[in-house]
Amino acid sequence: MKALSPSAARVCDAAIGHFAANGYDASSLNEIAQLAGMRKASLYAHFVNKDALFVAAFQRALASETTFVERMFEQEAVNALAPGHWLVLQLAERYQQSEHLRLILRSAFLPPAEVKAQVTSGFEHYLEGVRKGFCDALSARFAWAANAGTRVELYADAYLGIIDSLHVELMYADPAVYTRRAASLLKILDDSLSLNQ
Secondary structure, eight states: OOOOOHHHHHHHHHHHHHHHHHTTTTOOHHHHHHHTTSOHHHHTTTOSSHHHHHHHHHHHHHHHHHHHHHHHHHHHHHTTOOTTHHHHHHHHHHHHHOHHHHHHHHHHHSOOGGGHHHHHHHHHHHHHHHHHHHHHHHHHHOGGGGGOHHHHHHHHHHHHHHHHHHHHHHHHSOHHHHHHHHHHHHHHHHHHHHTTO
């Protein structure tokens, strides 16, 4: 991700919230410019069109959420929680608080046709970071995981299935449903992991 000037970053930050709330099609460059404290003509000095602004905002959101995922796996290690738990336990609150995550999920599930390739590629890269964090957590926590490449890969794919399912719950269900689903999925994951010990 290329560095942005302070005013371009301000536009991007305004765009993240606007795109997250309204989606690509219903978003207005005029409203984003107003939110950033400038005229629409000034916005074009930083971004050639709506697609360019959306891609920059999406990349900025991905960078923020990738850092969040990394912190969650670090925190999990400090608290000696089971692999993959801390991210799942924090995800619902993060979704409520983070325009970045709301933009990422809204875009990943309903990508704008104009920038679908960039959204899909970026979201896959984000998920690969989640997958890597989980693999690293397994290897750090369980001796068997250090030399069980295929089994670790299998668990990592299953964990991404859990994350994907919970992403859907965040977007379409109420928090109680998310909490119940997350607890059930983590229990099944833990039971399965315990068979390897």
